[in-house]
Each structure stands twice: as C-alpha cells, then as structure tokens.
Amino acid sequence: MIQSTSHDSSAHDTHHAPPAQFTVRVLRQDVPGGSSYWERHTVKRENDMNVISVLQRIAANAETADGEKTTPVAWDCNCLEEVCGACTMVVNGKVRQACSALVDKLLVDNPEEIELRPMTKFPVVRDLMVSRARLFRALQKVKAWIPVDGYYDMGSGPRVSAESQEQAYPLSQCMSCGCCLEACPQYTKIELKQEEGETAEAFQARQKEAYDRGFVGAHAISQVMLFNKHPTGAMNAGERLDALTAEGGIQACGNAQNCVAVCPKEIPLTTSIGRAGRATTVHVIKKFFDR
Amino acid sequence: MAKERVLVVGGGLAGLAATMQLAEQGVAVDLMSLTPVKRSHSVCAQGGINSVNDLTRQQGDNEYLHFDDTVYGGDFLQHQPPVKEMTEWGPKIIDLMDRLGVPFNRTPEGYRDQRRFGGTLFKRTAFAGATTGQQLLYALDEQVRRWETAGSVKKYEFWDFLGPILDENGVCRGAVAQDLVTMEIRTFAADAVIVATGGCGLIFGRSTMSMACTGSAVARCFRAGAKYGNGEFIQVHPTAIPGADKLRLMSESARGEGGRVWVPRIPQDPRPPKQIPEAERYYFLEERYPKYKNLVPRDIATREIFSICTEDGLSVEKDRLCVYLDLTHLPRESLNKLGGILEIYEKFQGVDPREVPMKIFPAVHYSMGGLWVDYERTPAGGLKLGAIKNQVTNIPGLYAIGECDYQYHGANRLGANSLLSCIFSGLIVAPTVQTWIASLKGKLAADQPAALYDAAKKRHQDEHNAMLKRPGGGENPYLIHQELGNIMTKAATVVRHNDALRDAYKQVQALEARAAKCSLSDTGNWTNQNVVFTKALWDMFPIAKCILKGALQRDECRGAHYKPEFSMPGIDASASPEERRRLAEEWVDTFDANTKKWLKSTVASLGPDNEPVITYEDVDTSLITPRPRLYGLVGADIIEEVWKQRQAAKSAAPKDTNGSHSEKSAAAAASAS
Numbered sequence: 001m002i003q004s005t006s007h008d009s010s011a012h013d014t015h016h017a018p019p020a021q022f023t024v025r026v027l028r029q030d031v032p033g034g035s036s037y038w039e040r041h042t043v044k045r046e047n048d049m050n051v052i053s054v055l056q057r058i059a060a061n062a063e064t065a066d067g068e069k070t071t072p073v074a075w076d077c078n079c080l081e082e083v084c085g086a087c088t089m090v091v092n093g094k095v096r097q098a099c100s101a102l103v104d105k106l107l108v109d110n111p112e113e114i115e116l117r118p119m120t121k122f123p124v125v126r127d128l129m130v131s132r133a134r135l136f137r138a139l140q141k142v143k144a145w146i147p148v149d150g151y152y153d154m155g156s157g158p159r160v161s162a163e164s165q166e167q168a169y170p171l172s173q174c175m176s177c178g179c180c181l182e183a184c185p186q187y188t189k190i191e192l193k194q195e196e197g198e199t200a201e202a203f204q205a206r207q208k209e210a211y212d213r214g215f216v217g218a219h220a221i222s223q224v225m226l227f228n229k230h231p232t233g234a235m236n237a238g239e240r241l242d243a244l245t246a247e248g249g250i251q252a253c254g255n256a257q258n259c260v261a262v263c264p265k266e267i268p269l270t271t272s273i274g275r276a277g278r279a280t281t282v283h284v285i286k287k288f289f290d291r
Numbered sequence: 292m293a294k295e296r297v298l299v300v301g302g303g304l305a306g307l308a309a310t311m312q313l314a315e316q317g318v319a320v321d322l323m324s325l326t327p328v329k330r331s332h333s334v335c336a337q338g339g340i341n342s343v344n345d346l347t348r349q350q351g352d353n354e355y356l357h358f359d360d361t362v363y364g365g366d367f368l369q370h371q372p373p374v375k376e377m378t379e380w381g382p383k384i385i386d387l388m389d390r391l392g393v394p395f396n397r398t399p400e401g402y403r404d405q406r407r408f409g410g411t412l413f414k415r416t417a418f419a420g421a422t423t424g425q426q427l428l429y430a431l432d433e434q435v436r437r438w439e440t441a442g443s444v445k446k447y448e449f450w451d452f453l454g455p456i457l458d459e460n461g462v463c464r465g466a467v468a469q470d471l472v473t474m475e476i477r478t479f480a481a482d483a484v485i486v487a488t489g490g491c492g493l494i495f496g497r498s499t500m501s502m503a504c505t506g507s508a509v510a511r512c513f514r515a516g517a518k519y520g521n522g523e524f525i526q527v528h529p530t531a532i533p534g535a536d537k538l539r540l541m542s543e544s545a546r547g548e549g550g551r552v553w554v555p556r557i558p559q560d561p562r563p564p565k566q567i568p569e570a571e572r573y574y575f576l577e578e579r580y581p582k583y584k585n586l587v588p589r590d591i592a593t594r595e596i597f598s599i600c601t602e603d604g605l606s607v608e609k610d611r612l613c614v615y616l617d618l619t620h621l622p623r624e625s626l627n628k629l630g631g632i633l634e635i636y637e638k639f640q641g642v643d644p645r646e647v648p649m650k651i652f653p654a655v656h657y658s659m660g661g662l663w664v665d666y667e668r669t670p671a672g673g674l675k676l677g678a679i680k681n682q683v684t685n686i687p688g689l690y691a692i693g694e695c696d697y698q699y700h701g702a703n704r705l706g707a708n709s710l711l712s713c714i715f716s717g718l719i720v721a722p723t724v725q726t727w728i729a730s731l732k733g734k735l736a737a738d739q740p741a742a743l744y745d746a747a748k749k750r751h752q753d754e755h756n757a758m759l760k761r762p763g764g765g766e767n768p769y770l771i772h773q774e775l776g777n778i779m780t781k782a783a784t785v786v787r788h789n790d791a792l793r794d795a796y797k798q799v800q801a802l803e804a805r806a807a808k809c810s811l812s813d814t815g816n817w818t819n820q821n822v823v824f825t826k827a828l829w830d831m832f833p834i835a836k837c838i839l840k841g842a843l844q845r846d847e848c849r850g851a852h853y854k855p856e857f858s859m860p861g862i863d864a865s866a867s868p869e870e871r872r873r874l875a876e877e878w879v880d881t882f883d884a885n886t887k888k889w890l891k892s893t894v895a896s897l898g899p900d901n902e903p904v905i906t907y908e909d910v911d912t913s914l915i916t917p918r919p920r921l922y923g924l925v926g927a928d929i930i931e932e933v934w935k936q937r938q939a940a941k942s943a944a945p946k947d948t949n950g951s952h953s954e955k956s957a958a959a960a961a962s963a964s
Contacts (some may be wrong), residue, residue, distance in 0.1 A: 002897035031817055046535055050639075053536040059770055059821070060769035071813035072821050076326075079499045079637050080537045083425050084330040099536075100638050126818040136327065140440045145433035146392040151315055151718070157389035159401035168394040170428060171421050175633075176329055230392050 018045055018107050023065060024054055026073050029124045033193060036124075039073075040065040049103035051091055051116065052077055055128075068188040074203040075128040082264060083176030085269075087129045088182070090117040095182040097264050118184045122192040134211040136192060139176070139222040141212055142243045146233050171226040171228050171272065174263045179219040179257035180269055186252050190214050215252040216244070222272035223273035228279065241276075241283040251275050294319060294736055295728045298466055298481035300714020301453045302328025304424070305693025305712060306487030307431035308717025309724075314315070316721060318728075321479055322435065323447040323468055325503045329432045332489050332501035333713065335633050336424025337542035339416035340383025340388075340710040346403060348961045352381045352860035358413065359915055364410040364588050365701025366850040367890060367917035369520065370910055372697050373666050373681075377715045379521035383524045384714050385417050386860045388862035391430040394419050396628060401838055405626075408586040409707040416707045418747050421631035427710055447479075451823055455484055455689050456747045461516070463688035464743060467751045468642035471823060474816045475754050478744040480736035480926040485564060485690040486512060487717065490658040494831045494838070495784070496776015498655035499540040500897040508661055509695050510830035513837075517684045519895045519903070521660035522834065523841030526704055528656030528783050529592035530616055531635060539639060542632050543615060543706040545649075546585040548625060552576050552596065553648075554605040564607075564615055564648045575599055587922055590703045590851045593653040597785045600652070606956040607650055617648040655784060655914055657709060659700040659851065660838070663894055672914045677722035679730060690724065692716035697892070715953055723798070738929055745789035758811065765810035768825040775802055775828075779835055783842055787854050792843040799839060803832040823901045828953075837903045844905060847889040858884030859885075862926025875929040879937065884917050890917055 026212040029036040038113045041058045042065045059072035077087035080099040087098040090105060092115050137175050157229035160168075181187045190210050224240045227233035244250045253273055260269045296590035297313055299306045302324040306894065310320050322328065343357050357378040364745070372939040376459040389395060394533035395417050396404040438444040449471040456465045456478060465481040487530060488489060491506025492498030495575075509716040511910040514521050530540040530545065553572045560567055564853055576595060577584045587595075596614050600606035607613050618633075626633060636644045663685060667678035674681060682690045682698075692713070728735075806828055813821035848858045859881060862874045891907035919934060 048533070049533075052508070052534060056536060056769070059812075059824075060767060064403050069812070071815065074818050074820050078326050078330050078503055079332065080502065080534075081334050081335060081539045082917045083334045083422060083499065083631075084326070084332075084639060088328060102639070102641070105641075115568055129818060130510070132327075136329075136436075139433075140436060140687040141438075143440075145437045146390070146430075147435075147437065149388050151312055153383045154390065156403075160394075161398040161401050162399055165394050165397045169426075172426060173422065174420075175425070176327075227392070232390070233392060233661040273467065280493060281553075 008041065011081050018104050021045055022103075022107060022111070023113045024058065024170055025113055025115045026058075026127065028073065028127045030126065031116070032123055032125060032190070037111070039070065045103065045107075051098035051101040051103070051114070052080055052087060052090075054103060054114065055098070062175060074126040083175060085100075085177035088119060088177045088179055089246065090119060090182070090217060091115070095119060095179045095262055097177060100264065119178060120180050121187050121189050122178065125282070126160045132176070133180065133207065134214065135176055135217070135219065137208055137211045138216040140225060141216060142220045142224050142240050143236065144223040144227060146230060147236055148232065158229070164229065167228060168226055170265070170267055171222050174219055174222060174267055175265065176219065177264065178219075180263060183258035184217060185213050185216070185256050185258065185261040186254045187217050188214070213246060214248050215247055218253075218269040218273060220249055220271050221276045222267060225272040225275050237279075241280050243277055243278050245284055250280055294737070295482045295736070296321060296480065297483045297486045297724055298323065298479050298487065299487060299694070300324075300466065300485035300511060301331070301489060301790070302432075302435075302448075303333040303487060303489055303693060304329035304428055304431060304713035306331075306485070307428065307435050308714045309485050309487060309692060309720050310432045310444055311431060312718050313719035313724065314435070314443045314723060314832050317443075319326050319500075320726065321447060321481065322444055322539050323450045323479070325451060325471070327448045328435065328446065330430065331428060332504055332654060333428040333710070334422070335427040335462065335499070335501060335540060336427075336710055337421045337540060337773040338544035338547065339406060340385065341408065341411075341415045341416035341425045341429065341705070341707040342385045343378070343415060344382060344403070344417070344454060346405060350413060353417065354381065354411045356380060356413070357411075357765060360411045361699075361705055362701065362915055363918070363920060364705040365667045367912055368524070368701030368849060368892065368910060369675060369699055369792060369914075370666065371759065371912055371914040373669035373674055375672055375914060376719075377699060379673065380715050382712055382719075384711060384718070388427055388430055391434060392427045393430045396420065405720065405954045407586065408547050408593070409543050409586045410705040416547070418628070420546065421544055421629045421633075424710060425715070425802075434460050446811075447957050451826075451892065452488070452508045453751050454747075455515050455686065457515060458739065458743055460684060463686050464739050467747050468821075469751075469755070471820075472818050473760070474755075474819060476748060476755060478748050480739065480744060482728045482731060482736050483688050483690060485720055485724065486662065486695055487691070487693045488695050489706070490694045491831070491834050492655050492658070493524075493772075494775065495779045496773060497534070497536070499528055499538055500656070505660050505714065505827040506558040506834045507830040508687060509691075511600075512686070512689060512835050513663060513897055514693075515686065515895070517686050517689060518663035519660065519834065519837050520663035521702075521841070521893050522895055523783070523836035523845055523893060524656035524659035524702050524851050525655060525783065525838060526589060527593045527653045529589055529596050529653050530651040531654055531656070531866065532639060532649070532656035533611065533613065534639060539635055540656065541572055541636065541649060541651050542629075542655075543586075543589070543630060545616060545618060545632060547755060548618070548629055548659075549621050550585065550616050551620070552585055552592075552614055552616055554599055554607060554614050559607070559609050564617070565619065565759050568886045571861040573605065583922060586704060588691055589706065590853070591922055593955070594853060596653055605829050613650040613652045615648040618644055618961050619646060621649055636798045651877070653785060653930045655780070657704055658694060658843070659697065659702065659704055661695045661697040661892075662791060663892075664698055668911070674719065676719060677726050679723060679726045681722045681723040682716055682725075683723070690720050698865065704854060758825065759814045759816070761810055765808045765809045766805050768806065768821070768828050771802060771806050771809065772828050772831075773801065775831060775835065778802070779838070783838055784859070785853065787842050787852065788856065789846075791844060791855070792839055796839045796843065799832065799835050806832065818841070833897065833903065840903050840905055841893040841895065844888065845893065847885055849889065862922040862929060864925060871929050872933070874924065875933040878926075878930050879919070879933050886917055
C-alpha cells in the first residue's frame with residue numbers, strides 16, 4: 001500500500017558514490033511582493049541528509065557559492081517527520097515536504113544540484129516562507145469541526161464501526177501542508193497589499209473576503225466529507241454542504257486530479273471530491289424542494 | 292468596564308485545551324504560538340493516551356492502579372494529589388476527545404480499541420492509528436478554530452513570547468512578544484498568562500522534539516523569577532531512528548503491538564537479520580525482565596539498550612550504535628494499526644520495517660522537569676478544582692501547563708501519560724484562572740498604567756535593536772548550538788558521572804560567554820530567523836545549567852537519572868538463604884536512608900550571579916508509600932519480602948492514619964513487581 005513514495009522511484013539503484021558536495025539553488029525573495037532572485041550555495045554532503053539539514057548548513061554558513069556573505073535563507077519547519085505540514089516547498093520542481101526530501105535520493109536524479117523554490121499559490125513572506133492563512137480560512141468557511149454541546153462530561157462519543165474509522169482516519173491525517181493546493185490548476189494565488197491608512201483589522205477582513213471568494217481546495221472538501229460522515233458531525237452536514245456550494249466551492253474543481261497525486265499522506269482526495277459532488281447535488285435538489 | 296483577557300502561550304494539546312475551556316466559560320483568549328497551532332509538537336506523539344476503561348476495569352484495573360503505576364513508574368518523585376486527580380479524570384478525558392471526533396481505533400463491535408504500553412500490565416491505552424497525538428491535537432485545534440470563528444479567541448501565530456510583565460508587586464499582568472514576520476515587538480495586557488510551550492529538547496541538539504522546542508519561553512519566565520523544578524529528569528526514549536537533523540521517534544506502540552528488541556549474539560554479525568537463527572539472537576529485555584519483557588518502563592529499556600551497545604559491545608553496527616526492533620514476525624494486518632510510524636521509518640530510512648527489522652537507538656525525548664507549579668489538595672488527597680493555586684508558578688498570575696510544568700511525571704514518565712497530563716492540566720487551569728481573575732476584584736490588566744507596558748516594551752525593543760547592531764566577525768550561533776548539544780548529550784543523558792557533569796557545567800558556562808559574542812548574519816528587520824534563533828540559543832543556557840546542576844547534586848539513581856556510582860545492585864541468587872536475607876535487610880536500610888535524603892523535588896531559581904540556585908522541597912507521598920522500584924532486579928523477591936514485612940509492622944503500629952492506603956499500596960507492590 002505504501003510504496004517507497006511516488007517521489008523517488010530510483011532510490012535503491014545508487015551505483016555510483018554520491019558526490020562529496022553539491023550545489024543548492026534557492027529562489028529567494030526579500031519581502032512580500034518584491035522581486036525574486038536565484039542564489040547558489042555549496043553544501044558538503046553528509047550521511048542521512050535531508051533538505052532541512054541542507055538549509056541548516058546554509059544558515060550556519062551564510063555564504064553563497066561564490067563566497068559572498070549572505071543572510072540565512074528563511075523557511076518554515078517544525079516536526080521534521082512529516083506530520084506537522086510546515087515545511088512544504090518546491091524541491092526540484094515538485095511540491096513536497098522538505099523534511100522527507102532525502103538528499104541522496106535527490107542527487108540520484110541530479111548529482112549536481114538541488115533546486116528549492118517557495119510554493120507559487122501562496123504569497124511569499126520571505127524566501128521559502130509563504131503565508132498559508134487562506135488555507136486555514138477555508139477550514140473556518142467549511143466549519144471543519146464537531147459542534148459539541150460543550151466540554152462537560154457527557155459520557156463517550158457515538159459507537160463507530162471499525163470500517164468507518166478506517167475511512168475517517170486517512171482523511172483526518174490531513175496536516176494542512178498545502179501540497180494539493182499548489183498542484184491544483186483551479187487554485188490561483190490571492191495576494192493583497194495593505195493599503196496606506198488601512199488598519200490591520202480592516203486589511204484582515206478584506207483578505208478574508210477575498211479568500212472566501214477563491215476556491216477552497218481539495219483539503220477543505222475532504223474535511224467536509226470527514227465531518228459529514230461522523231455521526232455527530234452529520235447533524236450539521238447541510239451547513240458544510242452550503243459552504244461547498246457557495247462561491248469558491250466544489251464547482252470550481254476542474255477534476256485535474258493533481259491533488260491526490262502530490263498528497264504526502266496519500267489521502268484519497270479525489271474520492272472525497274467525488275462524494276462531495278454527489279452530496280452537494282442531492283443537497284441542492286433537496287433544498288429546492290424543501291423551500 | 293474593561294473585560295478580562297487571558298494570554299495562552301503555546302498551542303499544543305495543553306494550550307488548546309485551556310483555550311477551548313476558557314472560551315466556553317466566556318473568557319476572551321489571546322492564543323500565541325511560534326507556529327500555526329495545528330503544527331505544534333503534540334502532533335509527534337504517536338502511541339496513545341492512557342486511562343482506565345470498561346475493559347481493564349473488569350480485569351481488576353481501576354483509577355487507583357493507574358495512579359499507582361504512574362507514581363511507581365515516576366519513582367515517587369511527583370506530588371501525589373495532582374496525579375491522583377489526573378488518573379481519575381482519565382476516562383472522562385478520553386470520552387470528551389471521543390465526542391470531539393478523534394478517530395480512535397475501534398473493535399469489531401464499534402468500541403474504542405486499547406493497547407498495552409510500558410510500565411503497566413493492563414491494556415489501558417486508547418489510540419488513533421500511530422498518530423494519536425496528531426489526532427488529539429487536531430480535535431482541539433478544530434474546537435479552538437470554532438471559537439476563533441465565533442470571535443472569542445484571537446490567534447497570534449508566528450509570534451515569539453519574550454517574557455512576562457510583572458507589576459511592582461510581582462504579579463504577572465501580561466507579556467511582551469515579537470511578531471516573527473514583521474519583527475514588531477508589542478505588549479499583551481493579560482489578567483493571567485498561561486505558558487504551555489512544551490519541552491526543551493533542542494538544548495540537547497538533536498532529539499525527538501520539534502524545532503520549536505527550545506525551552507526559551509520557559510527560560511524567559513525563569514529569568515523573570517519563576518522557579519524551575521526537577522530539571523535533571525530528562526527522559527531518553529529507548530527507540531528512535533538516528534538522523535542528521537533530528538532523531539525521529541519510533542513509538543513504544545511498536546513494542547506494545549508485539550515488537551521485540553534484540554541484538555545478534557555474535558557481535559556485529561554480518562548476516563542479514565532475518566537469516567540469524569532464533570538461538571543466535573539475544574532478546575535481552577525479555578531475558579532480563581521476564582514479566583514486563585519488551586515493555587519495561589522507558590528509563591530501564593533505554594539503559595539496557597544503551598549498555599548492550601556500549602558495555603557489552605553488541606551493537607548491530609560497528610560505527611553507529613543501534614539494536615534491532617523487530618516487527619517482522621507479526622502478521623501484516625496487525626501492523627496496520629502502526630501505519631503512521633512504519634511509514635516514517637520507511638520514508639526516512641528507505642527500508643520497509645515490515646520486512647526488515649528496524650535499527651534504533653535511544654534519544655532525548657521528554658522533559659519531566661519544568662516550571663515549578665503549585666496545587667491545592669482536598670482532604671481526600673485529590674485536587675481542589677478551581678483553587679487559585681493549581682498550576683500557578685511562584686509568580687501570581689503566571690501559570691504553566693503541559694510538558695513545560697514539572698508536576699505529573701516525577702523522575703520518569705510512563706508512555707501514553709503525556710497526552711493525558713497535557714489535556715488534563717489544560718482543562719483544569721481554566722476554572723483556576725477564573726478564580727484568580729475574580730480575586731483581582733476588577734483591578735484588571737486593562738486598567739493598569741500604560742507605563743508598566745511601555746517600559747517592558749522599551750526594554751525588549753532596546754535589546755533587540757542592540758542585537759541587530761552587534762559587530763560582525765563574532766561567534767556563529769548555529770555552531771554554538773551544536774556544541775551545546777554535544778556537551779549536554781554526552782554528560783546529561785543516559786548515564787551520568789559527577790566529574791563529567793562538573794566538567795560539562797564549566798564548558799556550558801564558557802560557551803554561554805562565547806554565545807554572548809555571537810554575530811548575526813542577518814541584521815534586517817523582516818522575518819529575521821537569525822536573530823530569533825540567537826535569542827532562543829541564549830535562553831537555552833539557564834535551563835541547561837539547571838539540568839546539569841540538578842544532576843550533579845543529586846547523588847542517587849532515580850527514574851531517568853542514573854548515576855552508576857550510586858546504583859543499588861541486586862542480591863546474588865547463589866548466596867545462602869540467611870546471607871540473602873541479611874543482604875536484603877541491608878538493601879532496604881539503604882533504600883530507606885536514600886528515600887529520606889533524596890525523595891525531594893529539585894527547585895532551581897536564578898541567583899544574583901545569573902547561575903541557578905538549587906533548593907529541595909518535600910514531596911507529598913501521603914497516598915502511596917514510596918517503595919523500591921524492583922522491575923527485574925536480581926533478588927527482587929527477597930527484597931520485596933523484607934520490604935513487605937517492614938511495611939506490615941509499620942501499619943500494625945498505632946497512629947497510622949493512612950492505613951487503607953498502605954494496604955492498597957502493598958497489594959499494588961505485589962502485583963506490579
């Protein structure tokens with residue numbers, strides 16, 4: 001079921017010894033909306049390296065391949081074991097988690113160079129760091145939670161069959177990394193600029209509004225299916241389907257199926273989208289007749 | 292009239308539980324975190340969460356035995372009332388998380404499935420695949436998002452807590468923090484500040500912890516006068532996957548599901564593991580601990596794996612220390628429950644652990660120590676809920692919960708108890724904070740003089756500006772961090788020696804002086820990770836020194852703290868019965884003397900010379916009498932016999948008010964050893 005991951009097919013045929021050092025080309029950008037530029041770094045190869053340890057070496061070295069002083073490359077990471085979703089970036093043209101991008105495997109494809117770019121569907125904060133506020137906003141929009149009465153002790157939750165747990169668990173592993181959105185042709189970048197005299201609150205409100213008009217993306221659609229299948233969550237299924245039929249909802253999906261191909265957790269996103277499509281159709285018809 | 296506000300720092304399980312509970316009670320919460328809260332380190336917890344359940348109950352289990360396992364596993368170093376309360380809440384907490392939608396694994400009949408974890412004989416652990424921490428965190432994250440959407444919670448993600456703000460009476464009135472994107476420094480007025488910032492694994496360089504686990508927030512409270520308890524108790528997890536950037540956890544659940552630890556009997560046997568016949572494999576945990584086998588408590592498993600490699604020379608590889616953790620004998624279906632962690636191994640090692648035994652070695656994993664916090668006990672020995680003292684540091688208004696408090700795990704934490712303690716402390720701090728706010732009688736933070744906040748902001752802004760103007764050509768913070776990690780890992784992990792600890796302390800002092808001369812490679816004022824890292828590095832030193840000094844002064848073995856010089860060897864089985872009896876009497880005498888001397892919490896505070904000053908505090912052991920921890924010790928039978936006879940003699944004596952408890956603990960001793 002779990003292949004040695006779609007990323008690196010040629011992992012085991014390393015006939016020749018890996019190089020002693022390699023070049024890393026990083027697409028940098030100093031400020032939001034600023035222009036980007038490439039910077040090259042030389043990194044000494046070590047055992048068990050991943051892209052995170054490469055960026056750590058670059059930060060410690062703070063010198064380009066040409067020996068010029070530079071600032072450490074900014075990037076986002078936390079758990080380093082592919083469960084937190086922070087370190088998403090485009091490595092050798094492919095969106096993925098930097099922590100599970102192993103250097104020796106990347107060097108098999110190209111022994112000379114590793115290329116790092118920020119995701120293109122989110123506004124760049126700096127270098128490889130992007131703002132994924134829109135992604136989290138989508139979870140608010142679709143009400144991705146179980147609306148329990150409260151936190152007092154009310155006994156256990158509903159009985160759940162092993163089969164439905166086995167369906168829910170993979171969907172619940174979504175770590176909001178954004179890979180599915182980067183790969184989606186219908187998900188286009190929304191980047192606003194705070195205007196002069198605009199308060200932070202007003203700017204945030206304007207951003208939310210713009211995000212809500214944009215496509216919610218595969219991750220949010222899949223979360224709707226997760227919560228709508230839960231016995232308690234199902235009680236509010238209609239609200240979530242409403243969100244999916246509103247502007248930026250499921251109708252924006254072009255069925256390119258790129259999302260499922262890049263998901264590092266192998267979440268069956270297209271299955272979720274298919275089910276959501278049927279559920280929203282039924283929901284809309286039902287609402288029409290219930291009027 | 293101003294409205295009360297609470298600042299929660301850290302959005303892992305503890306911080307989110309507190310936030311959601313406060314929001315439900317109508318208190319406005321500012322939630323601050325270095326990362327989006329959904330990416331907090333709690334996601335890394337794999338195996339599960341402990342509580343008594345309907346099934347184990349019918350096998351003779353109850354809350355009291357969970358309590359007993361926890362304090363026995365922790366070598367009796369934790370105050371007992373909070374632990375008792377926590378284990379009593381266990382079933383309620385699992386039920387709540389179940390209602391919040393956590394996809395716990397199910398039995399064929401649709402009930403929550405349970406597995407067995409280390410340090411207990413019951414299947415007490417509920418789990419969601421092998422990413423239980425992630426699933427619990429997501430459920431709380433979702434609830435907090437619900438409150439955020441409703442407007443009662445405001446999140447400050449990508450913010451760094453710089454320190455608490457204390458008024459002239461030493462009461463915490465808020466905090467200073469910095470936006471990691473814009474680098475803006477601002478103050479947050481708050482009627483209570485709850486620190487929930489997790490462990491400090493980065494002090495050891497590489498560990499199983501996430502990159503946010505620098506301990507800096509805790510250190511900043513320590514610098515402001517908060518006390519730090521039991522710093523020297525650092526849990527080294529027995530099974531981790533070695534890596535260049537971090538040591539990735541291989542959950543205890545791998546052993547809970549039947550995984551076996553072994554090494555080839557022939558040192559560095561070159562054959563592939565599956566070709567080594569059974570007779571030539573040394574299942575050292577099973578042979579040495581026939582009762583608990585591969586599920587001995589973590590400190591013991593760690594030491595055994597460490598010493599089989601270092602002392603017995605039986606490491607699987609020559610250049611790298613490791614042992615086999617073998618799942619290949621288990622049916623594939625049963626391994627599905629472990630999916631998540633096996634995937635991690637496969638992804639990061641490129642080898643399928645279902646086919647080839649994993650290679651693992653211990654790694655720094657959890658800090659039992661943390662900010663000293665108080666509690667109020669009920670006459671029955673539980674916690675008085677809502678009491679103003681619960682979870683509060685020695686600074687009024689400043690609370691600590693989750694891994695960053697020192698309260699629940701004593702000298703060693705049992706597997707699957709951390710998720711429980713995080714959620715528990717998060718839930719109970721909410722009513723306490725409300726009581727505290729009520730006691731302020733309307734004198735809220737919002738009404739404090741602006742000068743209090745302005746001064747705090749100015750101090751931090753000046754410090755920050757000065758850092759950016761540091762001259763070039765100085766020390767490199769990243770390299771200093773590596774050096775610190777090496778020193779700490781060498782001196783203060785599995786085996787500790789006084790001379791090495793003394794040395795390490797001096798080295799750390801020297802390193803701290805060098806760190807003060809760090810140069811920044813980025814002097815800009817936009818998303819400057821260089822300056823943020825350097826600040827965090829500086830704040831690793833006080834905690835590193837608490838760990839080393841606490842370890843140096845504690846001349847005994849307790850839980851995760853192991854000094855061979857002070858270990859108590861077992862009793863030779865070949866001696867005559869009389870001799871064995873005499874030795875056991877001696878053993879128990881030594882044990883009693885040691886308990887008297889060392890069954891005390893280490894409490895560190897920052898001295899005027901900026902070095903930690905250590906005092907000791909008695910531990911409330913009034914509910915379960917501390918007894919020898921005899922997991923697998925040679926001669927345990929005779930020691931236990933002597934021990935029980937003495938206990939019986941003591942309880943027969945008049946004036947024993949805890950009679951019922953002593954009886955119970957004697958029974959528990961019998962069942963647990």
